[in-house]
Amino acid sequence: NAVGYIPTRINNSDTNINSKIDSTGLTSVMAFTDSESRLNVDAGFYKPATIGDFVWEDINGNGLIDAGEPGIANVKLSLSGLSGDGKQIRKETFTGTNGKYSLSDLPPGKHDIAVLAENGYTFTTPNAGNDNFDSDVINGKIAGITLKSGDSLINYDIGMFKLARIGDFIWDDKNGNGIQDTNESGIAGVSLTLTKVVNSMTTPVKTIVTDAKGFYLFDSLAPSSYRITVKNPEGYFFTAADTGSDDTKDSDYNVSSGITVNLMSGEGNLHADIGLYRLGQIGNLVWDDINANGIYDINEPGISRISVTITGRDALGDTVIRSIITDSKGEFLFDNLKPGIYNLSLGMISDSYVLTLPNSGADDTRDSDAINGTISEIKVEGGQIDLTRDFGLVKYVEIGDFVWEDQNTNGIQDNGEFPVAGVVVRLNGTAFNNMSVSVSDTTDVQGKYLFTKILPGKYNIGIIMPSGFTATRFSAGNNLNIDSNLPENGLPATLEIKESKNDLTIDFGLLRLGSIGDLVWEDLNGDGQKQLLEPGVKGISISLSGKDIFNADVQQSVLSDSLGFYSFESLKPGTYMVRFQSPPGFLSTDTLTKTVTISAGSVVENLDIPFYRNTSIGDFVWEDRNGNGLQDAGEPGISGVSIAISGVSDLNFVSQQMVTTASGQYRFDNLKPGTYKLTFGSLPDFKFTRNRAGSDINKDSDVDSTGVSEM
Secondary structure (H helix, E strand, O other): OOOOOEEOOOOOOOOOOOEOEOOOOOEOOOOOOOOOOOOOOEOOEEOOEEEOOEEEEOOOOOOEOOOOOOEOOOOEEEEEEEEOOOOEEEEEEEOOOOOEOOEEEEOOEEEEEEEOOOOOEEEOOEOOOOOOOEEOOEOOEEEEEEEOOOOEEOOOOEEEEEOEEEOOEEEEOOOOOOEOOOOOOEOOOOEEEEEEEEOOEEEEEEEEEOOOOOEOOEEEEOOEEEEEEEEOOOOEEEOOOOOOOOOOOEOOOEOOOEEEEEEOOOOEEOOOOEEEEEOEEEEEEEEEOOOOOOEOOOOOOEOOOOEEEEEEEEOOOOEEEEEEEOOOOOEEEEEEEOOEEEEEEEOOOOOOEEEOOOOOOOOOOOEOOOEOOEEEEEEEOOOOEEEEEEEEEEEOEEEOOEEEEOOOOOOEOOOOOOEOOOOEEEEEEEEOOOOEEEEEEEOOOOOEOOEEEEOOEEEEEEEOOOOOEEEOOOOOOOOOOOEOOOOOOOOOEEEEEOOOOOEOOOOEEEEEOEEEOOEEEEOOOOOOOOOOOOOEOOOOEEEEEEEEOOOOEEEEEEEOOOOOEOOEEEEOOEEEEEEEOOOOOOEOOOOOEEEEEEOOOOEEOOOOEEEEOOEEEOOEOEOOOOOOOEOOOOOOEOOOOEEEEEEEEOOEEEEEEEEOOOOOEOOEEEEOOOEEEEEEOOOOOOOOOOOOOOOOOOOEOOOOOOOEEEO
């Protein structure tokens, strides 16, 4: 035999062209005659053929051997067919650890190779490209391989892959952060479509819906590039994709392209998750908190045309700034809000309102939520409708109104009574929000005052009492518009503003104070009339007592000044008793207790009291020896001279008599001031000396020639 050749089979169908040798290379025994020639003894040989090459795992499922794709070991390959002589050929082999196989020593003929796909493998797409790199198995078989002598067909490759799957979860991303949080549940019934994408060509694969818990699964998939698209349920929107660092917890869905994934052989991608969120709403009311209690009460109206602004950042990282105006009911609503953290604030309100107390009471749907002008850190989750965000406003009020002179002291504003201008009115206290308040205003020429921008609260309101005035009767009558609100003691009144309503009934009635005076004097001549040269009496104690019109006891006392004047000032209308105390040695021709009734502003300047001192008249009757009319040394007194005094004092006639003492002295005591006449009795042998001699009244003679002296 030729090296490497094998005798072919003996085919007796045509002896002229068949091979005549057996497998050992020998022909059968042939008989020849002498002249016979045999020219058809042919010997056919063939070289054995080989089939191979590679069973590999087609990782990307493209039907081509790509770099890095591994062989599959221990894959059973079974060859069957007929040799050229029609003999049945069967042969088996297994791939090596590198996925290689070889079926050798095969006779020429037509053969099939059956491949057993085990361990979850499925055959890849056949004939996908270059025959040296594609897969040749169709339906588990490489059929119709024609072998010729010496063929080495080592390009029969077999690609297999394991089926892949993709899933997993569609959830309600309540906080919109793109992460599956523990309290976020799946969404049932969401429709998903899987499309195969090869070379920009798309082929729909399957449409499914999520189960009751929000899970989905596309399984039994050949390795390839796929796209998942979702029909989002009404009211839902896709959350941000690829948030955070944990791919098993984030959302993988791109709004414009869905989820695109390249599935590899045997891959189980169970973290293709899809987050959906719903839009939320924030509202609700801006109201007039009339009673400033921080709670929305039934009778309190909403405030329209107030600007409300929402700011913040949604879960997608976008900044949000929007403003709206409250409606006719004071309500507002920010809708279509993505999950996020937001703040609410109001526009300019300071001209008319301030915010009420926050978080009053236990009902969050009826309180005010703003602190320092803002409702902060409002967390909005998907689908959340938060209609509890309220702003209570308290309106500034005006307080007034009138200061007048209550001339008739009845505590009521009557026609013709005058306003009092220039009076300082003070309001002090604490507003409902604990803000200290201290303001003042001065009455105008019409007696009007006005405090603006005052808040409900507890205050004291009063005046700086103008000189010469006091408070009239407090809260007289039943008409709040015309009475006086100033306590009768003149101290500030308590004013509690319970509601944000203007009060222009706070009036102050003033009484003009009166006085009583005037003079105590020494009535030198006792006529009860003040003469030009009659002096005042200093230091007289004068007391005043009684009740004013408010039935208050009044007690005062003064001393007359150096000129004898006295005065009781700042007296309220009332009835008083004025008592004068006589000083030692003084008497009065008048009563020393006077009752005086004064009205508002009365000035009593005629309550004068005369005082007098009793006087004495005397002194000496002497013998004027030298007749010069003067008392000279050594001139003796004359005893026993009768002297009579007569006159009128205080309209009363006075008459007394006496005689001179042994030394010539005489004296009439306890005489009231008046006009008196002294009559001296005559003595035998004596005449009256001349009177008024000299300039020393203590030394001269005071009687005329008839013995009479008037004074």
